[in-house]
Amino acid sequence: MAIKLNAIKPAGRYLTVPATALALAVSTQAMADVTIYGRAHVSVDYLDDGADYSKANLSSNSSRLGFKGSHEINPDLTAFFQIEQQINFTTGSNDGDSASFSTRDTFVGLRGNFGAIQMGRFDSPFKTARGPANLFGDQVGDMRNLTRVGNARFDERYDNTLQYTSPEYNGFSMKLAYSVYEGQAATEEDDSSNAGSLSLNYAKGPLAAALAYETVGADNSRGKRNGLRLAGSYKVMDDLKLVGFYQSTDYKSGNSALRKQLSSDTYGLGGEYMLGKNTALKAMWMTRDADDSDYGADMWVVGVEHKLDKAVRVYANYAFMDNDKHSKLAPWAQARSAKPGVAATGTEAAGLSVGLRYDF
Incomplete structure (x- = not known):
């Protein structure tokens, strides 16, 4: 709503x-007509790092408030905008810049028969390409706990971005984005903090898939890196959907040891089975295979979600992370306000979560 x-x-x-x-x-x-929209997403979690930490938490999970609108200039050209802010329903504070009203996807653009061009700060095509396989987004067990590790992460909103989105043709579409620099203005020393991102997307019938590539310059605050991502889902039958995911990350900054720790292949399989019209049983397994084998991890997630109506849903998830010798990843660290540090090195970390999500 x-x-x-x-x-x-x-x-x-x-x-x-x-x-x-x-x-x-x-x-x-x-x-132009302006739509106010948002999401209130809060969960009660029990988090255990496998060592000393074992506590109950209340978490706000990527809750948001936004404004969006469009204005038809003529039958072939429309202007559009969006302004979106993260909201914390549990403490009122925000991990981002609390003084800004544009911490999430914020942009302005034009669309027509040629497609759409937009400018601002928003999810990169590489980030959105995980969509077909994203069964536990913004929840305990989110796949980004394995794909978004340290400075090698790619699931980003880049500053100062221009993006072209093609028209859809027979299920196919393309997104091409380029971030010219970080911060308020380019500097003479800031020659390559740019980032380029491309995705090819398909959605028709039982199949949805995305293939994406992203590259980030050496002067970016997190260093030079390249990434390749493939995500897909297939409806085997009306009640059953299978998903698959693959990501390869090549981190090029720092010393050799750091590059081996952050360069990795991450992949996984999962599925969603409808127990009834509004109730889904979901499960996924993922693994992060780092170039340095001591920094890998496996994650298992299982959950059940029930939609009370189109706007409100409740769910319960259990996620388990098995870290290799020097890895310290947790299944609760992404897209949530309750993220009490990393897991203890080499341990098995777990989280049990019961959540309520209201989209308005």
Whole structure:
């Protein structure tokens, strides 16, 4: 469910909306329809690092508030925008820049028969390419606990990005994005903090798949790196969907030992079975095979999710991470406010989570 603010009415007529929405009404002239949307996603978790930490937590999981809208310039050209902010429902604080109202996907662009061009700060094509296999997004057991490790991570929103999205043709589409630099302005020393990202996507019938490549320059704050990603899902029958995922990361910065720790192949298989019209049983296994074999890990996740209606769902997940000798990954470290540090080195870390998600 989303709240729409229709074209602003002439002076003398007022709309009852939150103060943040009224800030958009800078004049009494007509403007594009604006939709207020968001997500409240909170869970109760029991987290165990396999050593000294074993505690219950309350977590806000990528909860958000956003505004989006569009304006038809002519039948062949439409302008669009989005402004999105992360919201913490448990403490009110935010891991990002709390002074900014654009911590999540924020952009402006034009679309038409040619496709769409947008500018701003938003998920890269490489990041969104995990979508077909993303069974536990923003939950305990999120695949990013294995794919987004240290400075070799790729699931990013890059600053100062331009993106082209092609029209869909027979199920196929393409996204091409380029980040020109980090921060507010380019500097003379900042010659290669750029990043390029490309994805080829397919969705038609029972099959959805994405193939993506991303490269980041040496002057980027996390160093030079390249990545390849393939994700897919296939509906074997109406009640059963199988998913697969593969990612190869080549980290090129730092010394040889660090490069071996962060360069890796990560892959996994999973499935979703509908127990009823609104209830799904989900499971996934993933492994991170680092170039240095002592830094690998395996993760198993199983969960059940029930949709109370289109807007509200509840779920319960159990995730288990088995770390190799020098690895210290946890199945709860990504997209959540309750992430009490890394797991103890070489241990088996686990998390049990019961959550409520309300999309509005």
